[in-house]
Amino acid sequence: MSWKDFAEELVGTSKEAVMKVAEYAEDYRIYPRSIIKKDKSFYFLAKIDQKKKLVILNKSKNFELFQGRIEELAGFKAKIGPLSHYNAEILRKVFPFTAPSALGNKKPSIGLGDRLGIATPGHIEAVKESAAMPVFAQQSVRELNLTGRTFKSVLDDVSWAVFQEGYQAGFAADADHLKEKPDIKEALDLGYTMLTLDCTDYINDDLDQMSESEVENAYAEVPDYLREGLENQYLNKTFVLNSGYQLEYNQDNFKEIVLIYYKMLDFAKEIQHLIKTSARNVDFEISIDETSTPTTPEAHFFVANELKRNNIEVNSLAPRFVGEFQKGIDYIGDLEQFEKEFKVHADIADRFGYKLSIHSGSDKFSVFPIIGRHTQGRVHVKTAGTNWLEAIRVVAENNPSLYRDIHAYALKKFEAAKEYYHVTTDLDKVPELARMSDQELGELLEINEVRQLLHITYGFILQDKKDGRYIFRDKLYKFWDEYDKEYRRALERHIGRHLNKLGFYKN
Numbered sequence: 001m002s003w004k005d006f007a008e009e010l011v012g013t014s015k016e017a018v019m020k021v022a023e024y025a026e027d028y029r030i031y032p033r034s035i036i037k038k039d040k041s042f043y044f045l046a047k048i049d050q051k052k053k054l055v056i057l058n059k060s061k062n063f064e065l066f067q068g069r070i071e072e073l074a075g076f077k078a079k080i081g082p083l084s085h086y087n088a089e090i091l092r093k094v095f096p097f098t099a100p101s102a103l104g105n106k107k108p109s110i111g112l113g114d115r116l117g118i119a120t121p122g123h124i125e126a127v128k129e130s131a132a133m134p135v136f137a138q139q140s141v142r143e144l145n146l147t148g149r150t151f152k153s154v155l156d157d158v159s160w161a162v163f164q165e166g167y168q169a170g171f172a173a174d175a176d177h178l179k180e181k182p183d184i185k186e187a188l189d190l191g192y193t194m195l196t197l198d199c200t201d202y203i204n205d206d207l208d209q210m211s212e213s214e215v216e217n218a219y220a221e222v223p224d225y226l227r228e229g230l231e232n233q234y235l236n237k238t239f240v241l242n243s244g245y246q247l248e249y250n251q252d253n254f255k256e257i258v259l260i261y262y263k264m265l266d267f268a269k270e271i272q273h274l275i276k277t278s279a280r281n282v283d284f285e286i287s288i289d290e291t292s293t294p295t296t297p298e299a300h301f302f303v304a305n306e307l308k309r310n311n312i313e314v315n316s317l318a319p320r321f322v323g324e325f326q327k328g329i330d331y332i333g334d335l336e337q338f339e340k341e342f343k344v345h346a347d348i349a350d351r352f353g354y355k356l357s358i359h360s361g362s363d364k365f366s367v368f369p370i371i372g373r374h375t376q377g378r379v380h381v382k383t384a385g386t387n388w389l390e391a392i393r394v395v396a397e398n399n400p401s402l403y404r405d406i407h408a409y410a411l412k413k414f415e416a417a418k419e420y421y422h423v424t425t426d427l428d429k430v431p432e433l434a435r436m437s438d439q440e441l442g443e444l445l446e447i448n449e450v451r452q453l454l455h456i457t458y459g460f461i462l463q464d465k466k467d468g469r470y471i472f473r474d475k476l477y478k479f480w481d482e483y484d485k486e487y488r489r490a491l492e493r494h495i496g497r498h499l500n501k502l503g504f505y506k507n
Contacts, residue, residue, distance in 0.1 A: 010057065034166055038060070040058055040060055043055070043057075045083075100158075100171055100193045102193045105283075108379055109132055109380045110498070110499065110502075113383060114384075116388065120157070121161055121164065122487060123491060124161075125489075125492035135173065139151070141177070173191065174196055196318075197284070219258065230258055235254050237249055241347045249298060253296070253298055285316040288318065300319050326452070327421055328362055328448075358379065358381045361383050362385055390491055394487050405472070406454075406472060407450075407454070409457075411453065414427065414456070418456065420456065425449050427449065
């Protein structure tokens with residue numbers, strides 16, 4: 001609803017009445033896309049005393065549900081409420097489009113992890129003309145710990161942003177890379193509609209360091225009933241995919257595949273039982289990508305087939321692809337080899353009816369066309385850190401002094417940050433800031449080493465304090481509030497480039 005339509009419907013069409021409401025609007029920065037009418041009341045967001053607030057004009061049956069103070073504004077009774085968790089829960093009930101929904105596996109989707117809680121308006125601008133279903137709320141426990149946020153605040157921030165922008169096309173919420181039951185239960189209870197199960201702790205990633213006798217001894221420890229059943233199912237068998245590709249299980253690869261993956265199946269089954277206690281539809285994703293060696297087609301098929309045989313229903317699965325999917329930079333590896341193997345992975349996913357999920361999908365522009373072409377859109381691509389980097393780019397372009405301080409601090413914290421992320425950054429390739437003009441700083445975000453430097457140090461930049469006060473956090477949020485339009489445009493452009501390369505824009 002436009003501001004003019006809102007004013008005229010609210011007070012009538014007389015010029016004097018509209019002007020009266022317009023005077024009120026000057027005092028309260030109204031977000032016009034948020035204006036919505038329900039049960040003879042108007043709801044919208046406005047910036048009041050430098051903070052966003054929910055405003056409800058005219059009493060209705062929902063007026064008393066929201067917390068807030070009652071005032072008279074422009075001759076109308078109004079409730080002005082905080083953007084709190086309590087009010088967010090009510091908002092999701094009153095306006096269901098602000099609540100997440102399940103993705104399904106019939107159309108492309110993109111995860112848009114927002115470490116700051118301010119990126120959703122830009123994400124909406126990027127995706128609203130695309131064929132992709134967005135996952136606006138997407139965070140891992142690691143990211144929550146490094147940013148000081150919670151699953152609760154992540155979802156609430158998205159709901160308020162969706163309301164602010166009047167976006168009603170639907171979105172999902174992904175509790176990403178979870179390993180522990182309490183975290184899983186918390187996310188499900190809050191209403192998250194996607195759960196990404198990180199199976200790392202149940203995958204044997206040390207097999208390449210074991211001798212042949214150690215492998216034999218470990219295989220002998222697999223329970224007899226399980227070992228015999230798997231041998232009957234796979235050993236010396238060949239499976240043919242729709243493409244004609246043949247998957248062979250022999251003495252050389254079978255035992256290793258079993259030893260790497262068999263323990264994760266009971267874990268996945270246990271978590272599926274927990275998911276089924278949820279009152280809503282939940283997309284279940286299995287992540288087997290956190291390994292040092294790529295997932296072979298035979299290993300992928302084994303996992304997929306065992307999930308099916310154990311009645312574990314998954315919406316998507318994330319293998320570890322050949323090459324390097326490092327954070328915040330393009331794909332590292334042989335594109336021909338990637339495409340050759342990716343086609344097989346896509347064929348396996350089609351056979352079992354789930355999406356392939358691409359983790360660390362930010363900025364992998366060289367492989368995006370391959371991914372889009374061979375999945376025909378039945379794919380989920382996850383991004384996260386690239387949205388943070390765009391926020392830092394806006395700082396570099398508009399507050400050079402603040403950027404220089406952040407950059408220098410990131411260099412100090414880089415080694416500590418490598419505990420959380422795998423990168424192969426060569427800091428010797430990071431230009432010396434003293435030799436760069438202020439106008440050149442934004443160009444640093446095109447350099448892989450700088451991108452990774454800033455990507456993995458975000459937790460220290462946001463959370464570190466000196467003398468009890470944040471070093472950068474408060475300054476940054478104040479800056480981004482002032483330059484919110486610039487950040488919105490940066491995300492629209494950058495995420496739009498992802499969607500375009502993937503072929504996700506509507507024809």
